[in-house]
Amino acid sequence: MSLAIICASHNDAILNDNLARSPIIAEGTAPLHLERGAPSAAVAYNRAIDATGAEIMVFAHHDVYLPRGWDALLSRRLRELEAVDPNWALYGPFGVGLDASHIGPVWSSSIGLIVGRVPTAPAKVQSYDEMVIVMRRAAGLRFDEALPGWHMYGTDIVTTARTAGLHAYAGALPTIHNDRYHDHLRGDFVQAYTAMRQKWRAQLPLRTPIIKISKSGLHLYKNRWQDYRSETFRANMSVGISHAPEYLASLCGWSDLSASA
Template identity: 60%
Template sequence: MTGIVIAAACNAQAILDANLARSPLLGQGVRLVSEFGAPSASVAYNRMLDATDEPFVVFAHQDVFLPKGWDAVLRARIAEVAALDPNWALLGAFGVGLDGAHIGPVWSSSLGMIVGRVPLVPVAVQSYDEMLIVLRRASGLRFDEGLPGWHMYGTDIAQTARAAGMGAWAGALPTVHNDRYHGALGPDFTECYRFMQRKWQAALPLRTPITKISGHGLHLLRDQWQNRQSAGFRLGMAVGTDTDPAVLAGRCGWADLSACG
């Protein structure tokens, strides 16, 4: 598919090479740009926006794999969203609907399962899992470089679009997230949570894929406690990230998505 570029903020070349860089569409005219060593996701993504000019920018984590034919599915989803909302700005592989439903489908190695329901049509969302977000350049959106670190920018950019009267959507974009087990929500996550509390105070509560952002913040404390209590159970669910992501795609029935638009 012409007109798209894959953009990744990275910290490990080996993970990039084993996953995102192996996606078949990269051998079919779609290019990958990467940024190493950025101080935050927002800074990295804005730099890559400035360094590219394709109409559609796919911001993806380095541990994501896009199965064969994924570009054809993306083309179909873009057409569906444009028909529903000509002023759309964002399209994601996994998002939280306005009703709180999780929209997918995405394979998650850290959870050992496919997560998110499969929508028949694109669904308006209030937040995204940051593993993959498609931005329509004509929207003029940029990431807020005041947001520190590497969390919550999927919620922030979705709310920025909605506040500007532009659509944020999730659709059926079958994607492999070959992510490692996540033990706990650390201080960096809390820092991003507090930033979002302040910035979006008038829009609260907001549901992210991980927690609810509320004015009092008790949801964060609850979810941190639940993560500690469930650490052993979740570790038992996780699948090792050394599995070939193409094999994972095949196990999900996504070996070739060319006819699945």
């Protein structure tokens, strides 16, 4: 199984403090393909699809850390997946199940928690947190470059796969997301939400890790109000981004995932 790590990064400091420190990259197990200056995630990732040839493409944010043994555990999880669905399209460490449950586990620095239930088998999902998305090249998927910005593409690519009769899954693949605290949803998120409502109206509602995309669009206003009311509480949950990702992995018991592989 050939593997490539793909990242669209605009900040070398964040990249070097997190993703580039992952043993799979730092020790040369898999190549890191960087995209710079793209106007959207979809454009960046489609460029990377064309520029790389690996069978398995791992699209990762630059503030993600992949603990030691992550690649071996991914191989095991994909073998388990292929046993039940040899034509799988997408896989990830964190997604929203068809029953709206959160599938993990993933550490998130922005909320200071390990999030997501641990499934005993690959779980079908309707969306991903975009922190990490694993794509099987043979599925023939591409990201929609009409989707603006850097949000919602995890929900969009899953919905694209599902409407084509393909499936997306999440499973137990512990990952560190050393993300900074976000106080509220900004204009670029609203723009992506609006685009998704228009594009997938016949498939709504869809649940993302953050929000429900509904035909009425009222959930956007509900979430923004809830964010405003909970801002102090959520800020106090955040642990910041100053901790070394290896330290965060050790706190979670994920210093070396090889034993699980």
